[in-house]
Amino acid sequence: MPDPISRALLNRVFILLLLSAGLYHLPEAIQSLRLTIDKTSNMFSKDAKAASNDPTSTIARINEAKGITASFPSLFDEDPSFLTKDKVPVIRLDGKNPVLIEGFLPHFSTIENGRYVTHLDGGYTVVWTVDPNLQERIGKYIQAHRVPYGVFVAANPKNGRLIAFWGSRYKSFDPELLEKATYPAASLFKIITSTDALSHHRITPNTRIHFRGCLYCIGPAYWKSNRRRDRLEFTVAEALGKSINTVFAKIALKYLTPEDLRQTATRYGFNRTIDSDIPIDPSHANIPDDLNGFAFASAGFGDVAISPIHAAMIAASLSNDGVMMRPHLIERITDRKGNILYQDTATYLFPVATPQISHTMIKMMRSTVVKGTGRRAFFRWRSNPRLRNVLVAGKTGTLTGKNPAGHYEWFIGTASNESPTIAVAALTIDQGIWTIKGPDIASKGMFTFFNEKPTQRVPG
CATH class of the missing domain: 3.40.710.10 (DD-peptidase/beta-lactamase superfamily)
Structure with missing residues:
Protein backbone atom coordinates (compact mmCIF):
# COMPACT_ATOMS: atom_id res chain seq x y z
CA MET A 1 0.00 0.00 0.00
CA PRO A 2 1.14 3.59 -0.51
CA ASP A 3 3.09 5.41 2.18
CA PRO A 4 1.47 8.34 4.12
CA ILE A 5 2.56 10.93 1.54
CA SER A 6 1.12 8.89 -1.29
CA ARG A 7 -2.08 8.25 0.68
CA ALA A 8 -2.53 12.03 1.15
CA LEU A 9 -2.11 12.55 -2.56
CA LEU A 10 -4.70 9.89 -3.32
CA ASN A 11 -7.12 11.55 -0.90
CA ARG A 12 -6.86 14.74 -2.92
CA VAL A 13 -7.49 12.82 -6.11
CA PHE A 14 -10.55 11.32 -4.39
CA ILE A 15 -11.87 14.82 -3.59
CA LEU A 16 -11.31 15.93 -7.18
CA LEU A 17 -13.18 12.90 -8.52
CA LEU A 18 -16.13 13.54 -6.22
CA LEU A 19 -16.36 17.12 -7.44
CA SER A 20 -16.09 16.18 -11.10
CA ALA A 21 -18.42 13.16 -10.90
CA GLY A 22 -21.32 14.76 -8.97
CA LEU A 23 -23.50 13.24 -6.25
CA TYR A 24 -25.60 11.18 -8.66
CA HIS A 25 -22.53 9.31 -9.80
CA LEU A 26 -20.94 8.83 -6.40
CA PRO A 27 -20.88 4.98 -6.50
CA GLU A 28 -19.26 4.99 -9.92
CA ALA A 29 -16.71 7.56 -8.72
CA ILE A 30 -15.81 5.42 -5.66
CA GLN A 31 -15.45 2.30 -7.80
CA SER A 32 -13.34 4.23 -10.30
CA LEU A 33 -11.15 5.51 -7.48
CA ARG A 34 -10.60 1.98 -6.16
CA LEU A 35 -9.48 0.85 -9.59
CA THR A 36 -7.13 3.82 -9.79
CA ILE A 37 -5.65 3.00 -6.36
CA ASP A 38 -5.09 -0.61 -7.41
CA LYS A 39 -3.38 0.47 -10.63
CA THR A 40 -1.17 3.04 -8.95
CA SER A 41 -0.28 1.16 -5.72
CA ASN A 42 2.53 -0.68 -7.46
CA MET A 43 3.75 2.56 -8.92
CA PHE A 44 4.06 4.09 -5.45
CA SER A 45 5.62 1.03 -3.84
CA LYS A 46 8.29 0.77 -6.53
CA ASP A 47 9.27 4.40 -6.40
CA ALA A 48 8.17 5.78 -3.01
CA LYS A 49 11.32 7.77 -2.54
CA ALA A 50 10.99 9.46 -5.94
CA ALA A 51 7.34 10.17 -5.16
CA SER A 52 8.18 11.98 -1.94
CA ASN A 53 10.92 14.03 -3.61
CA ASP A 54 9.04 14.82 -6.80
CA PRO A 55 5.29 15.01 -6.09
CA THR A 56 4.54 16.87 -9.32
CA SER A 57 5.73 13.99 -11.48
CA THR A 58 3.73 11.54 -9.32
CA ILE A 59 0.51 13.48 -9.84
CA ALA A 60 1.26 13.60 -13.55
CA ARG A 61 1.49 9.76 -13.60
CA ILE A 62 -1.80 9.46 -11.68
CA ASN A 63 -3.47 11.86 -14.08
CA GLU A 64 -2.14 9.93 -17.04
CA ALA A 65 -3.40 6.60 -15.62
CA LYS A 66 -6.84 8.09 -14.98
CA GLY A 67 -7.00 10.13 -18.19
CA ILE A 68 -7.06 13.47 -16.36
CA THR A 69 -5.70 16.27 -18.55
CA ALA A 70 -3.49 19.15 -17.54
CA SER A 71 -6.43 21.57 -17.79
CA PHE A 72 -7.64 20.55 -14.30
CA PRO A 73 -6.61 22.76 -11.36
CA SER A 74 -3.32 21.99 -9.68
CA LEU A 75 -3.66 20.05 -6.42
CA PHE A 76 -0.70 21.82 -4.85
CA ASP A 77 -0.92 25.54 -5.46
CA GLU A 78 -4.73 25.56 -5.87
CA ASP A 79 -4.41 28.03 -8.77
CA PRO A 80 -6.97 27.27 -11.50
CA SER A 81 -5.99 27.04 -15.15
CA PHE A 82 -9.05 29.11 -16.04
CA LEU A 83 -11.58 31.33 -14.26
CA THR A 84 -15.31 30.87 -14.72
CA LYS A 85 -18.46 32.96 -14.49
CA ASP A 86 -21.66 31.03 -13.82
CA LYS A 87 -19.58 27.87 -14.35
CA VAL A 88 -18.62 28.95 -17.88
CA PRO A 89 -14.87 29.50 -18.55
CA VAL A 90 -14.17 33.16 -19.32
CA ILE A 91 -10.46 33.75 -18.63
CA ARG A 92 -7.59 31.39 -19.33
CA LEU A 93 -4.51 31.74 -17.14
CA ASP A 94 -1.95 31.35 -19.91
CA GLY A 95 1.58 31.63 -18.56
CA LYS A 96 2.11 34.92 -16.77
CA ASN A 97 -0.74 36.79 -18.50
CA PRO A 98 -4.48 36.03 -18.30
CA VAL A 99 -6.32 35.86 -21.64
CA LEU A 100 -10.03 36.30 -22.29
CA ILE A 101 -11.56 33.19 -23.79
CA GLU A 102 -13.01 33.78 -27.25
CA GLY A 103 -16.69 34.61 -27.01
CA PHE A 104 -16.39 36.44 -23.69
CA LEU A 105 -16.08 40.19 -23.40
CA PRO A 106 -17.15 42.25 -20.38
CA HIS A 107 -20.11 44.58 -20.70
CA PHE A 108 -18.76 46.93 -18.01
CA SER A 109 -21.88 47.18 -15.88
CA THR A 110 -20.54 46.95 -12.32
CA ILE A 111 -18.60 49.85 -10.80
CA GLU A 112 -16.84 49.55 -7.45
CA ASN A 113 -14.58 52.23 -6.01
CA GLY A 114 -14.82 54.10 -9.30
CA ARG A 115 -13.66 51.15 -11.39
CA TYR A 116 -15.33 48.58 -13.61
CA VAL A 117 -15.15 45.09 -12.08
CA THR A 118 -16.47 41.63 -12.86
CA HIS A 119 -17.03 39.08 -10.10
CA LEU A 120 -16.24 35.50 -11.07
CA ASP A 121 -16.90 32.12 -9.50
CA GLY A 122 -14.77 31.24 -6.48
CA GLY A 123 -14.62 34.81 -5.22
CA TYR A 124 -12.23 36.06 -7.92
CA THR A 125 -12.60 39.67 -9.09
CA VAL A 126 -11.33 41.23 -12.31
CA VAL A 127 -10.60 44.95 -12.37
CA TRP A 128 -10.67 46.38 -15.90
CA THR A 129 -8.52 49.14 -17.40
CA VAL A 130 -11.52 50.92 -18.96
CA ASP A 131 -12.36 54.33 -17.48
CA PRO A 132 -16.06 54.44 -16.52
CA ASN A 133 -16.53 58.16 -17.16
Whole structure:
Protein backbone atom coordinates (compact mmCIF):
# COMPACT_ATOMS: atom_id res chain seq x y z
CA MET A 1 0.00 0.00 0.00
CA PRO A 2 1.14 3.59 -0.51
CA ASP A 3 3.09 5.41 2.18
CA PRO A 4 1.47 8.34 4.12
CA ILE A 5 2.56 10.93 1.54
CA SER A 6 1.12 8.89 -1.29
CA ARG A 7 -2.08 8.25 0.68
CA ALA A 8 -2.53 12.03 1.15
CA LEU A 9 -2.11 12.55 -2.56
CA LEU A 10 -4.70 9.89 -3.32
CA ASN A 11 -7.12 11.55 -0.90
CA ARG A 12 -6.86 14.74 -2.92
CA VAL A 13 -7.49 12.82 -6.11
CA PHE A 14 -10.55 11.32 -4.39
CA ILE A 15 -11.87 14.82 -3.59
CA LEU A 16 -11.31 15.93 -7.18
CA LEU A 17 -13.18 12.90 -8.52
CA LEU A 18 -16.13 13.54 -6.22
CA LEU A 19 -16.36 17.12 -7.44
CA SER A 20 -16.09 16.18 -11.10
CA ALA A 21 -18.42 13.16 -10.90
CA GLY A 22 -21.32 14.76 -8.97
CA LEU A 23 -23.50 13.24 -6.25
CA TYR A 24 -25.60 11.18 -8.66
CA HIS A 25 -22.53 9.31 -9.80
CA LEU A 26 -20.94 8.83 -6.40
CA PRO A 27 -20.88 4.98 -6.50
CA GLU A 28 -19.26 4.99 -9.92
CA ALA A 29 -16.71 7.56 -8.72
CA ILE A 30 -15.81 5.42 -5.66
CA GLN A 31 -15.45 2.30 -7.80
CA SER A 32 -13.34 4.23 -10.30
CA LEU A 33 -11.15 5.51 -7.48
CA ARG A 34 -10.60 1.98 -6.16
CA LEU A 35 -9.48 0.85 -9.59
CA THR A 36 -7.13 3.82 -9.79
CA ILE A 37 -5.65 3.00 -6.36
CA ASP A 38 -5.09 -0.61 -7.41
CA LYS A 39 -3.38 0.47 -10.63
CA THR A 40 -1.17 3.04 -8.95
CA SER A 41 -0.28 1.16 -5.72
CA ASN A 42 2.53 -0.68 -7.46
CA MET A 43 3.75 2.56 -8.92
CA PHE A 44 4.06 4.09 -5.45
CA SER A 45 5.62 1.03 -3.84
CA LYS A 46 8.29 0.77 -6.53
CA ASP A 47 9.27 4.40 -6.40
CA ALA A 48 8.17 5.78 -3.01
CA LYS A 49 11.32 7.77 -2.54
CA ALA A 50 10.99 9.46 -5.94
CA ALA A 51 7.34 10.17 -5.16
CA SER A 52 8.18 11.98 -1.94
CA ASN A 53 10.92 14.03 -3.61
CA ASP A 54 9.04 14.82 -6.80
CA PRO A 55 5.29 15.01 -6.09
CA THR A 56 4.54 16.87 -9.32
CA SER A 57 5.73 13.99 -11.48
CA THR A 58 3.73 11.54 -9.32
CA ILE A 59 0.51 13.48 -9.84
CA ALA A 60 1.26 13.60 -13.55
CA ARG A 61 1.49 9.76 -13.60
CA ILE A 62 -1.80 9.46 -11.68
CA ASN A 63 -3.47 11.86 -14.08
CA GLU A 64 -2.14 9.93 -17.04
CA ALA A 65 -3.40 6.60 -15.62
CA LYS A 66 -6.84 8.09 -14.98
CA GLY A 67 -7.00 10.13 -18.19
CA ILE A 68 -7.06 13.47 -16.36
CA THR A 69 -5.70 16.27 -18.55
CA ALA A 70 -3.49 19.15 -17.54
CA SER A 71 -6.43 21.57 -17.79
CA PHE A 72 -7.64 20.55 -14.30
CA PRO A 73 -6.61 22.76 -11.36
CA SER A 74 -3.32 21.99 -9.68
CA LEU A 75 -3.66 20.05 -6.42
CA PHE A 76 -0.70 21.82 -4.85
CA ASP A 77 -0.92 25.54 -5.46
CA GLU A 78 -4.73 25.56 -5.87
CA ASP A 79 -4.41 28.03 -8.77
CA PRO A 80 -6.97 27.27 -11.50
CA SER A 81 -5.99 27.04 -15.15
CA PHE A 82 -9.05 29.11 -16.04
CA LEU A 83 -11.58 31.33 -14.26
CA THR A 84 -15.31 30.87 -14.72
CA LYS A 85 -18.46 32.96 -14.49
CA ASP A 86 -21.66 31.03 -13.82
CA LYS A 87 -19.58 27.87 -14.35
CA VAL A 88 -18.62 28.95 -17.88
CA PRO A 89 -14.87 29.50 -18.55
CA VAL A 90 -14.17 33.16 -19.32
CA ILE A 91 -10.46 33.75 -18.63
CA ARG A 92 -7.59 31.39 -19.33
CA LEU A 93 -4.51 31.74 -17.14
CA ASP A 94 -1.95 31.35 -19.91
CA GLY A 95 1.58 31.63 -18.56
CA LYS A 96 2.11 34.92 -16.77
CA ASN A 97 -0.74 36.79 -18.50
CA PRO A 98 -4.48 36.03 -18.30
CA VAL A 99 -6.32 35.86 -21.64
CA LEU A 100 -10.03 36.30 -22.29
CA ILE A 101 -11.56 33.19 -23.79
CA GLU A 102 -13.01 33.78 -27.25
CA GLY A 103 -16.69 34.61 -27.01
CA PHE A 104 -16.39 36.44 -23.69
CA LEU A 105 -16.08 40.19 -23.40
CA PRO A 106 -17.15 42.25 -20.38
CA HIS A 107 -20.11 44.58 -20.70
CA PHE A 108 -18.76 46.93 -18.01
CA SER A 109 -21.88 47.18 -15.88
CA THR A 110 -20.54 46.95 -12.32
CA ILE A 111 -18.60 49.85 -10.80
CA GLU A 112 -16.84 49.55 -7.45
CA ASN A 113 -14.58 52.23 -6.01
CA GLY A 114 -14.82 54.10 -9.30
CA ARG A 115 -13.66 51.15 -11.39
CA TYR A 116 -15.33 48.58 -13.61
CA VAL A 117 -15.15 45.09 -12.08
CA THR A 118 -16.47 41.63 -12.86
CA HIS A 119 -17.03 39.08 -10.10
CA LEU A 120 -16.24 35.50 -11.07
CA ASP A 121 -16.90 32.12 -9.50
CA GLY A 122 -14.77 31.24 -6.48
CA GLY A 123 -14.62 34.81 -5.22
CA TYR A 124 -12.23 36.06 -7.92
CA THR A 125 -12.60 39.67 -9.09
CA VAL A 126 -11.33 41.23 -12.31
CA VAL A 127 -10.60 44.95 -12.37
CA TRP A 128 -10.67 46.38 -15.90
CA THR A 129 -8.52 49.14 -17.40
CA VAL A 130 -11.52 50.92 -18.96
CA ASP A 131 -12.36 54.33 -17.48
CA PRO A 132 -16.06 54.44 -16.52
CA ASN A 133 -16.53 58.16 -17.16
CA LEU A 134 -14.98 58.07 -20.63
CA GLN A 135 -16.75 54.83 -21.54
CA GLU A 136 -20.20 55.99 -20.48
CA ARG A 137 -19.98 59.44 -22.03
CA ILE A 138 -18.77 58.22 -25.40
CA GLY A 139 -21.42 55.49 -25.37
CA LYS A 140 -24.22 57.97 -24.72
CA TYR A 141 -22.87 60.26 -27.45
CA ILE A 142 -22.85 57.50 -30.08
CA GLN A 143 -26.26 56.16 -29.09
CA ALA A 144 -27.84 59.61 -29.01
CA HIS A 145 -26.88 60.12 -32.67
CA ARG A 146 -28.33 56.75 -33.71
CA VAL A 147 -25.28 55.58 -35.61
CA PRO A 148 -25.97 52.14 -37.18
CA TYR A 149 -22.46 51.02 -36.22
CA GLY A 150 -20.28 53.06 -33.91
CA VAL A 151 -16.82 52.18 -32.55
CA PHE A 152 -14.43 53.94 -30.20
CA VAL A 153 -11.20 52.56 -28.75
CA ALA A 154 -8.83 54.60 -26.62
CA ALA A 155 -5.47 53.49 -25.27
CA ASN A 156 -2.62 54.71 -23.14
CA PRO A 157 0.34 54.62 -25.58
CA LYS A 158 2.88 54.14 -22.78
CA ASN A 159 1.50 50.94 -21.26
CA GLY A 160 -1.12 49.58 -23.67
CA ARG A 161 -4.06 49.91 -21.29
CA LEU A 162 -7.36 50.22 -23.16
CA ILE A 163 -9.21 53.03 -21.38
CA ALA A 164 -12.30 53.06 -23.63
CA PHE A 165 -13.82 50.06 -25.37
CA TRP A 166 -17.11 50.90 -27.07
CA GLY A 167 -18.80 49.15 -29.96
CA SER A 168 -22.50 49.44 -30.77
CA ARG A 169 -24.84 48.03 -33.38
CA TYR A 170 -28.08 49.99 -33.72
CA LYS A 171 -27.84 51.30 -30.13
CA SER A 172 -27.03 47.85 -28.67
CA PHE A 173 -23.62 47.50 -27.02
CA ASP A 174 -21.56 45.03 -29.04
CA PRO A 175 -17.88 44.90 -27.99
CA GLU A 176 -17.17 42.06 -30.44
CA LEU A 177 -17.12 44.70 -33.20
CA LEU A 178 -13.76 45.83 -31.84
CA GLU A 179 -12.06 42.46 -32.30
CA LYS A 180 -12.96 41.95 -35.95
CA ALA A 181 -10.57 42.81 -38.78
CA THR A 182 -13.16 43.02 -41.55
CA TYR A 183 -13.07 46.81 -41.90
CA PRO A 184 -11.26 48.36 -44.88
CA ALA A 185 -8.30 50.41 -43.69
CA ALA A 186 -8.95 52.93 -46.48
CA SER A 187 -6.72 56.01 -46.27
CA LEU A 188 -5.33 54.96 -42.89
CA PHE A 189 -2.91 52.96 -45.01
CA LYS A 190 -1.34 56.20 -46.24
CA ILE A 191 0.45 56.20 -42.87
CA ILE A 192 2.21 53.00 -43.92
CA THR A 193 3.11 54.39 -47.35
CA SER A 194 4.47 57.61 -45.82
CA THR A 195 6.51 55.71 -43.24
CA ASP A 196 7.99 53.48 -45.95
CA ALA A 197 9.06 56.44 -48.09
CA LEU A 198 10.48 58.31 -45.09
CA SER A 199 12.36 55.20 -43.92
CA HIS A 200 14.09 54.88 -47.29
CA HIS A 201 14.92 58.60 -47.34
CA ARG A 202 12.90 59.06 -50.52
CA ILE A 203 10.81 61.98 -49.29
CA THR A 204 10.58 64.59 -46.54
CA PRO A 205 7.42 66.23 -45.23
CA ASN A 206 8.19 69.19 -47.48
CA THR A 207 8.72 67.22 -50.69
CA ARG A 208 6.40 68.71 -53.32
CA ILE A 209 4.38 66.38 -55.53
CA HIS A 210 2.79 67.58 -58.79
CA PHE A 211 -0.38 65.95 -60.10
CA ARG A 212 -3.58 66.60 -62.03
CA GLY A 213 -7.26 65.79 -61.85
CA CYS A 214 -8.95 66.29 -58.47
CA LEU A 215 -7.94 65.79 -54.84
CA TYR A 216 -9.63 62.43 -54.55
CA CYS A 217 -9.28 61.09 -58.09
CA ILE A 218 -7.51 57.77 -58.43
CA GLY A 219 -6.44 55.76 -61.48
CA PRO A 220 -3.65 55.35 -64.06
CA ALA A 221 -4.89 58.37 -66.02
CA TYR A 222 -3.99 60.59 -63.06
CA TRP A 223 -0.77 59.17 -61.67
CA LYS A 224 1.25 59.10 -64.90
CA SER A 225 3.48 62.14 -64.77
CA ASN A 226 3.02 64.89 -67.35
CA ARG A 227 4.81 68.18 -66.71
CA ARG A 228 2.43 70.23 -68.83
CA ARG A 229 -0.74 68.80 -67.28
CA ASP A 230 0.36 68.27 -63.64
CA ARG A 231 -0.55 71.75 -62.42
CA LEU A 232 -1.71 70.85 -58.90
CA GLU A 233 0.95 70.77 -56.24
CA PHE A 234 1.09 69.83 -52.52
CA THR A 235 3.77 68.91 -50.02
CA VAL A 236 3.64 65.37 -48.67
CA ALA A 237 2.50 66.68 -45.26
CA GLU A 238 -0.33 68.65 -46.85
CA ALA A 239 -1.29 65.67 -48.99
CA LEU A 240 -1.46 63.44 -45.91
CA GLY A 241 -3.68 65.92 -44.10
CA LYS A 242 -6.04 66.28 -47.06
CA SER A 243 -5.70 62.56 -47.95
CA ILE A 244 -4.94 63.19 -51.64
CA ASN A 245 -5.02 59.81 -53.34
CA THR A 246 -2.96 60.48 -56.47
CA VAL A 247 -0.03 61.88 -54.47
CA PHE A 248 0.47 58.61 -52.58
CA ALA A 249 0.03 56.50 -55.68
CA LYS A 250 2.77 58.57 -57.34
CA ILE A 251 5.03 58.30 -54.28
CA ALA A 252 4.70 54.52 -54.33
CA LEU A 253 5.33 54.18 -58.07
CA LYS A 254 8.30 56.54 -58.07
CA TYR A 255 10.07 55.71 -54.81
CA LEU A 256 8.90 52.34 -53.42
CA THR A 257 8.51 48.68 -54.33
CA PRO A 258 5.75 46.21 -53.39
CA GLU A 259 8.19 44.29 -51.20
CA ASP A 260 9.19 47.50 -49.37
CA LEU A 261 5.56 48.24 -48.61
CA ARG A 262 4.86 44.66 -47.48
CA GLN A 263 7.74 44.79 -45.00
CA THR A 264 6.62 48.13 -43.58
CA ALA A 265 3.04 46.88 -43.26
CA THR A 266 4.33 43.86 -41.35
CA ARG A 267 6.28 46.13 -38.99
CA TYR A 268 3.02 47.95 -38.26
CA GLY A 269 1.33 44.68 -37.30
CA PHE A 270 -0.39 43.64 -40.52
CA ASN A 271 -0.32 39.96 -41.49
CA ARG A 272 0.75 38.93 -37.99
CA THR A 273 -0.81 38.17 -34.62
CA ILE A 274 -0.84 40.99 -32.08
CA ASP A 275 -0.39 39.65 -28.57
CA SER A 276 -3.17 40.77 -26.22
CA ASP A 277 -5.48 39.50 -23.51
CA ILE A 278 -8.25 39.91 -26.11
CA PRO A 279 -8.52 37.52 -29.09
CA ILE A 280 -8.01 40.09 -31.89
CA ASP A 281 -8.44 39.03 -35.50
CA PRO A 282 -5.19 39.61 -37.45
CA SER A 283 -5.30 42.58 -39.80
CA HIS A 284 -4.21 41.81 -43.35
CA ALA A 285 -2.60 43.78 -46.15
CA ASN A 286 -2.35 42.23 -49.59
CA ILE A 287 0.13 44.25 -51.64
CA PRO A 288 0.09 43.07 -55.29
CA ASP A 289 3.14 43.08 -57.54
CA ASP A 290 1.43 44.60 -60.57
CA LEU A 291 2.00 48.35 -60.69
CA ASN A 292 -1.63 49.42 -60.88
CA GLY A 293 -2.66 47.23 -57.96
CA PHE A 294 0.39 48.42 -56.03
CA ALA A 295 -0.52 52.07 -56.64
CA PHE A 296 -4.13 51.54 -55.58
CA ALA A 297 -3.06 49.74 -52.38
CA SER A 298 -0.57 52.45 -51.42
CA ALA A 299 -3.35 55.05 -51.55
CA GLY A 300 -5.70 52.94 -49.43
CA PHE A 301 -7.79 51.21 -52.09
CA GLY A 302 -6.31 47.72 -51.91
CA ASP A 303 -7.17 44.52 -50.12
CA VAL A 304 -6.29 45.87 -46.68
CA ALA A 305 -8.47 45.28 -43.62
CA ILE A 306 -7.89 46.22 -40.00
CA SER A 307 -9.45 45.88 -36.55
CA PRO A 308 -10.29 48.97 -34.46
CA ILE A 309 -7.99 47.80 -31.66
CA HIS A 310 -5.07 47.47 -34.07
CA ALA A 311 -5.89 50.86 -35.59
CA ALA A 312 -5.76 52.50 -32.16
CA MET A 313 -2.43 50.82 -31.39
CA ILE A 314 -0.92 52.13 -34.63
CA ALA A 315 -1.70 55.66 -33.47
CA ALA A 316 -0.43 54.80 -30.00
CA SER A 317 2.88 53.46 -31.30
CA LEU A 318 3.59 56.64 -33.28
CA SER A 319 3.13 58.70 -30.11
CA ASN A 320 5.35 56.28 -28.16
CA ASP A 321 8.59 56.75 -30.12
CA GLY A 322 7.52 54.11 -32.63
CA VAL A 323 7.03 51.29 -30.11
CA MET A 324 3.79 49.31 -29.97
CA MET A 325 2.84 48.09 -26.50
CA ARG A 326 0.68 45.09 -25.71
CA PRO A 327 -2.99 46.18 -25.69
CA HIS A 328 -4.95 44.79 -22.76
CA LEU A 329 -8.17 45.10 -20.76
CA ILE A 330 -7.29 43.28 -17.53
CA GLU A 331 -5.58 45.49 -14.99
CA ARG A 332 -5.58 43.10 -12.05
CA ILE A 333 -7.22 39.97 -10.63
CA THR A 334 -7.83 39.43 -6.92
CA ASP A 335 -8.97 36.42 -4.90
CA ARG A 336 -11.79 36.27 -2.36
CA LYS A 337 -9.51 37.73 0.33
CA GLY A 338 -8.48 40.69 -1.82
CA ASN A 339 -5.00 39.35 -2.52
CA ILE A 340 -3.67 40.46 -5.90
CA LEU A 341 -3.06 37.38 -8.04
CA TYR A 342 -2.23 39.31 -11.21
CA GLN A 343 -1.17 42.91 -11.87
CA ASP A 344 -0.65 44.20 -15.38
CA THR A 345 2.67 45.57 -16.57
CA ALA A 346 3.66 47.55 -19.63
CA THR A 347 4.77 44.98 -22.20
CA TYR A 348 6.81 45.84 -25.29
CA LEU A 349 5.60 44.21 -28.52
CA PHE A 350 7.63 45.53 -31.46
CA PRO A 351 8.86 48.76 -33.08
CA VAL A 352 6.88 50.07 -36.04
CA ALA A 353 9.31 52.87 -36.92
CA THR A 354 12.30 54.73 -35.55
CA PRO A 355 11.66 57.49 -32.99
CA GLN A 356 12.69 60.13 -35.54
CA ILE A 357 10.26 58.90 -38.19
CA SER A 358 7.49 58.51 -35.59
CA HIS A 359 7.90 62.14 -34.52
CA THR A 360 7.90 63.20 -38.16
CA MET A 361 4.69 61.26 -38.82
CA ILE A 362 2.97 62.87 -35.82
CA LYS A 363 3.91 66.33 -37.09
CA MET A 364 2.60 65.48 -40.55
CA MET A 365 -0.65 64.10 -39.11
CA ARG A 366 -1.36 67.37 -37.30
CA SER A 367 -2.28 68.89 -40.63
CA THR A 368 -5.33 66.60 -40.70
CA VAL A 369 -7.00 68.46 -37.82
CA VAL A 370 -5.65 71.93 -38.64
CA LYS A 371 -6.52 72.25 -42.33
CA GLY A 372 -7.24 68.73 -43.54
CA THR A 373 -10.07 66.22 -43.60
CA GLY A 374 -10.55 66.26 -39.81
CA ARG A 375 -10.59 70.01 -39.22
CA ARG A 376 -14.40 70.31 -38.91
CA ALA A 377 -14.50 67.99 -35.91
CA PHE A 378 -11.75 69.88 -34.05
CA PHE A 379 -12.14 73.54 -34.99
CA ARG A 380 -13.80 74.47 -31.65
CA TRP A 381 -10.80 73.24 -29.67
CA ARG A 382 -8.93 76.49 -30.31
CA SER A 383 -11.52 78.50 -28.36
CA ASN A 384 -11.35 76.22 -25.30
CA PRO A 385 -8.64 77.40 -22.89
CA ARG A 386 -8.17 73.88 -21.48
CA LEU A 387 -7.68 72.38 -24.94
CA ARG A 388 -5.73 75.16 -26.63
CA ASN A 389 -2.38 73.61 -25.73
CA VAL A 390 -3.37 70.03 -26.50
CA LEU A 391 -1.68 68.83 -29.69
CA VAL A 392 -3.87 66.58 -31.81
CA ALA A 393 -2.60 64.50 -34.72
CA GLY A 394 -4.69 62.14 -36.78
CA LYS A 395 -5.61 60.45 -40.02
CA THR A 396 -9.01 59.94 -41.57
CA GLY A 397 -10.16 57.17 -43.88
CA THR A 398 -13.30 56.89 -45.99
CA LEU A 399 -14.43 53.94 -48.07
CA THR A 400 -17.40 51.67 -48.76
CA GLY A 401 -17.20 48.21 -47.23
CA LYS A 402 -19.19 44.99 -47.19
CA ASN A 403 -18.73 43.43 -43.73
CA PRO A 404 -20.87 45.03 -42.43
CA ALA A 405 -22.19 46.78 -45.52
CA GLY A 406 -22.05 50.53 -45.45
CA HIS A 407 -20.01 53.70 -45.71
CA TYR A 408 -16.97 53.70 -43.42
CA GLU A 409 -15.61 56.87 -41.78
CA TRP A 410 -12.39 56.40 -39.79
CA PHE A 411 -10.32 58.60 -37.55
CA ILE A 412 -7.21 57.43 -35.71
CA GLY A 413 -4.85 59.71 -33.87
CA THR A 414 -3.33 60.98 -30.66
CA ALA A 415 -3.74 63.96 -28.39
CA SER A 416 -1.22 65.12 -25.84
CA ASN A 417 -0.35 67.97 -23.51
CA GLU A 418 2.90 66.17 -22.72
CA SER A 419 1.24 64.16 -19.94
CA PRO A 420 -1.10 62.39 -20.23
CA THR A 421 -1.43 61.21 -23.82
CA ILE A 422 -4.33 59.37 -25.40
CA ALA A 423 -4.47 57.39 -28.66
CA VAL A 424 -7.81 56.63 -30.28
CA ALA A 425 -9.54 54.87 -33.15
CA ALA A 426 -13.10 55.87 -34.03
CA LEU A 427 -15.31 54.48 -36.77
CA THR A 428 -18.85 54.93 -38.02
CA ILE A 429 -20.60 52.71 -40.56
CA ASP A 430 -23.84 53.95 -42.10
CA GLN A 431 -25.95 53.57 -45.21
CA GLY A 432 -25.56 57.11 -46.47
CA ILE A 433 -27.52 58.90 -43.75
CA TRP A 434 -25.41 60.17 -40.88
CA THR A 435 -25.32 62.82 -38.17
CA ILE A 436 -21.79 62.15 -36.88
CA LYS A 437 -18.69 60.55 -38.34
CA GLY A 438 -15.57 58.90 -36.97
CA PRO A 439 -13.73 62.23 -36.46
CA ASP A 440 -16.67 63.56 -34.42
CA ILE A 441 -16.53 60.55 -32.08
CA ALA A 442 -12.76 60.89 -31.75
CA SER A 443 -13.09 64.59 -30.93
CA LYS A 444 -15.75 63.88 -28.30
CA GLY A 445 -13.62 61.17 -26.70
CA MET A 446 -10.50 63.33 -26.60
CA PHE A 447 -12.53 66.30 -25.31
CA THR A 448 -13.86 64.16 -22.46
CA PHE A 449 -10.40 62.88 -21.63
CA PHE A 450 -8.83 66.33 -21.30
CA ASN A 451 -11.72 68.63 -20.42
CA GLU A 452 -13.62 66.52 -17.89
CA LYS A 453 -12.12 64.72 -14.94
CA PRO A 454 -12.24 60.96 -15.57
CA THR A 455 -12.94 58.56 -12.73
CA GLN A 456 -9.59 57.86 -11.04
CA ARG A 457 -7.72 58.41 -14.29
CA VAL A 458 -6.58 55.02 -15.49
CA PRO A 459 -3.69 56.00 -17.79
CA GLY A 460 -1.44 56.94 -14.89
